[in-house]
Amino acid sequence: MNIIVLVKQVPNTTNIKLDPKTGNLIREGLESIMNPDDLHALEAGVKIKEETGGRVIAVSMGPPQAVDVLTQAMGMGADRAILLSDRAFSGADTWATSYTLSKAIEKIKDYDLILCGHQAIDGDTAQIGPQVADWLDIAQATYVREIESINQNNAENEIIVKRRLEDGFERVACKIPVLLTIISELNDPRYPHMGQLISACEQKAPIQVWNAADIGVKTIEVGLEGSNTHVIKTFTPNFKRQNELLEGSTKEVVSNLIDRLKKSDTSISHRL
Amino acid sequence: MTIWIIEDKCDGCQRCIKVCPYEGIEMKGNIASITDRCTSCGACIEACKKNHAIESDIEPRPVPDFSDRQGVWVFAEQNQEKLARVSLELLGKAQELAKALGQEVSALICGKDVSHLVETLHDHGAKNVYLIEDDALENFRTIAYANVIEDLVLTHKPNILLMGATGLGRDLAPRVSRRVGTGLTADCTQITIDPEEKLMYQTRPAFGGNVMATIACRYTRPQMATVRPGVMEAMPCKPEDTKIIRHEVSLKEQDIRTRILEKILEKKPGTDISEASVVVAGGRGVNGEKGFAMLRELSNLLGGELACTRLITEKGILPHDVQVGQTGKTIRPEIYIACGISGAVQHTAGMMGSRYIIAINNDPMAPIFKLANWSIVGDVNEIVPEFIKQLSSGGAS
Numbered sequence A: 001m002n003i004i005v006l007v008k009q010v011p012n013t014t015n016i017k018l019d020p021k022t023g024n025l026i027r028e029g030l031e032s033i034m035n036p037d038d039l040h041a042l043e044a045g046v047k048i049k050e051e052t053g054g055r056v057i058a059v060s061m062g063p064p065q066a067v068d069v070l071t072q073a074m075g076m077g078a079d080r081a082i083l084l085s086d087r088a089f090s091g092a093d094t095w096a097t098s099y100t101l102s103k104a105i106e107k108i109k110d111y112d113l114i115l116c117g118h119q120a121i122d123g124d125t126a127q128i129g130p131q132v133a134d135w136l137d138i139a140q141a142t143y144v145r146e147i148e149s150i151n152q153n154n155a156e157n158e159i160i161v162k163r164r165l166e167d168g169f170e171r172v173a174c175k176i177p178v179l180l181t182i183i184s185e186l187n188d189p190r191y192p193h194m195g196q197l198i199s200a201c202e203q204k205a206p207i208q209v210w211n212a213a214d215i216g217v218k219t220i221e222v223g224l225e226g227s228n229t230h231v232i233k234t235f236t237p238n239f240k241r242q243n244e245l246l247e248g249s250t251k252e253v254v255s256n257l258i259d260r261l262k263k264s265d266t267s268i269s270h271r272l
Numbered sequence B: 001m002t003i004w005i006i007e008d009k010c011d012g013c014q015r016c017i018k019v020c021p022y023e024g025i026e027m028k029g030n031i032a033s034i035t036d037r038c039t040s041c042g043a044c045i046e047a048c049k050k051n052h053a054i055e056s057d058i059e060p061r062p063v064p065d066f067s068d069r070q071g072v073w074v075f076a077e078q079n080q081e082k083l084a085r086v087s088l089e090l091l092g093k094a095q096e097l098a099k100a101l102g103q104e105v106s107a108l109i110c111g112k113d114v115s116h117l118v119e120t121l122h123d124h125g126a127k128n129v130y131l132i133e134d135d136a137l138e139n140f141r142t143i144a145y146a147n148v149i150e151d152l153v154l155t156h157k158p159n160i161l162l163m164g165a166t167g168l169g170r171d172l173a174p175r176v177s178r179r180v181g182t183g184l185t186a187d188c189t190q191i192t193i194d195p196e197e198k199l200m201y202q203t204r205p206a207f208g209g210n211v212m213a214t215i216a217c218r219y220t221r222p223q224m225a226t227v228r229p230g231v232m233e234a235m236p237c238k239p240e241d242t243k244i245i246r247h248e249v250s251l252k253e254q255d256i257r258t259r260i261l262e263k264i265l266e267k268k269p270g271t272d273i274s275e276a277s278v279v280v281a282g283g284r285g286v287n288g289e290k291g292f293a294m295l296r297e298l299s300n301l302l303g304g305e306l307a308c309t310r311l312i313t314e315k316g317i318l319p320h321d322v323q324v325g326q327t328g329k330t331i332r333p334e335i336y337i338a339c340g341i342s343g344a345v346q347h348t349a350g351m352m353g354s355r356y357i358i359a360i361n362n363d364p365m366a367p368i369f370k371l372a373n374w375s376i377v378g379d380v381n382e383i384v385p386e387f388i389k390q391l392s393s394g395g396a397s
């Protein structure tokens, strides 16, 4: 199987520090990591390759330093890696990002399977996978928690996966080529292999960098200019609250609290 | 495409830094300076109108004429012919948006045999219901649904299209948005109409809820968003002259490219505190297993989930997946009730984004009170049982 895995470099938001005074995110010293779901996507790709043959290409769009996650991907067993990096790509929304990624995939050409993480921990959108699938006009399955079988020799040419649903799961047969978005339940990612890491770092291993011209996109189609959505403003959720001390007997305090909750704009206020 | 600062004109007011969504400007001495995070979005140029100290070679992108794009649409999600609650919530929001725009609310529903659900959609504010019935739509399949919605959107040209940020919605919406050539904002918690441009402002959490971003889709239509279940309110209200518009489709099985082999229902795997609208959390001030049984009773009464601090998971009283904080989960429920929790930063990092925080602690100096909307200084062993009592009896007396 020819497999492409999409990996993203993200700030480690699970380790986030907030300024205790302002509640603002402290970005300095925020460590960059491979998006956690993408580790599972890579593991799945490498495992399929080991079982069925073929190759794994890791692709990432990001600033030059995103080469780190591709080095890591090579360490985990990817055969090639491609970094899409160009100033013109910056500020992209999911429309422009998925377009850029799909143009790179079209250039790579031969693929049976595209794997990506379910969602990235910085943007939390979970939109890139389905949008890439739509640009490429191929099948998709999201929330994949198990890859059951690959039937590529018979007339079927399909892959059977289990998708997590809110109330259980479903088994779906997807025509190849297909894009899967992977959730962490699928597997336990391996640690990068030292030798592979070193060869990736020494640039013996092929990590290519492609810019806008390489994938044949115009700068007005990508990055901020090519985006359909734009950030109007960002703000820190207001942590400074109207603080009210409820006083009185236990009974009074509690009934005052329930009163406040009844009047609050929450989904439970009408149920109290 | 670049932005630059004319240093002579910069008076160091830092207005540009405040408006920059990307941290693309910083102060170098007393003068603003562009960093490599700049995406040339131009927000700073607007902010520097007074001094004209920021210039760029960006050509303003023309906003097309969208006067033929009318209507606020809600995708009505159904599963086994039952409507998802979020769809009715979205119809509530849609009524508010439609009023601000002077447009109509419509719902669209697809499935095999779903015409009996139309009435409910009318009753919750949908003036028009687009109804698409086909055997191929019995189970949700991305491409089948996307083809249908694409067809409807291109024919009827809505201004806004809302979907629930459910598993189904988050699978389908991105595919539809790409297909019809528009932007999409994921998992919004707040939606308003900007009074000047009549744009839909979509606000959503990012960075695990540590930052909120307001997003607009100025250059394409429909304006699309998925909206988190539980944050909007249904508003039953039947419009006059309701209409049902049946839409015929011809779906070919081979174009759909997926087949559902089977669906397996599972008991809910462990509770997910990040999905709960109410969370009752306990810390060391709660009296062990017995105390947590009491908190569980409270959370059940409120329809919520139970959570805790790290000290509690370390003692093995509750599992790690309900620990809140830096090394646990980051959650932002509507209501967070902190019982016997001191409010260490490692804990509060995981719950600061909650809409309302209630703190119950017997130490008036506990830092948790600094974050709370409502503070109760007292013993959890007295307050919580009284809370339970009043909730179950429906009043104080």
Ligand SMILES: Cc1cc2nc3c(=O)[nH]c(=O)nc-3n(C[C@H](O)[C@H](O)[C@H](O)COP(=O)(O)OP(=O)(O)OC[C@H]3O[C@@H](n4cnc5c(N)ncnc54)[C@H](O)[C@@H]3O)c2cc1C
Pocket (backbone or CB within 6 Å): B282, B283, B284, B285, B286, B308, B309, B310, B311, B312, B323, B324, B325, B326, B327, B328, B329, B339, B340, B341, B342, B343, B344, B345, B346, B347, B350, B360, B361, B362, B363, B366, B378, B379, B380, B381
């Ligand atoms: C690297 C690191 C990561 C960490 N990650 C996390 C994390 O993810 N999540 C987390 O929660 N912690 C985390 N911690 C631990 C954190 O620093 C605090 O130690 C912990 O949150 C304190 O828990 P607590 O509030 O339950 O206990 P305490 O700080 O002991 O507070 C108990 C509170 O209960 C009150 N109390 C006592 N009896 C009663 C009563 N009868 N009625 C009412 N109030 C009463 C006391 O006044 C006190 O304020 C981390 C620490 C480190 C160093």
Ligand SMILES: Nc1ncnc2c1ncn2[C@@H]1O[C@H](COP(=O)(O)O)[C@@H](O)[C@H]1O
Pocket (backbone or CB within 6 Å): A006, A007, A008, A035, A037, A038, A041, A059, A060, A061, A062, A094, A097, A101, A115, A116, A117, A118, A119, A120, A121, A123, A124, A125, A126, A127, A128, A129
């Ligand atoms: N810039 C990017 N480069 C490569 N892959 C990406 C990029 N952005 C998102 N992805 C992939 O899409 C998945 C979902 O991301 P998101 O839609 O941003 O939540 C990620 O887990 C990655 O697999």
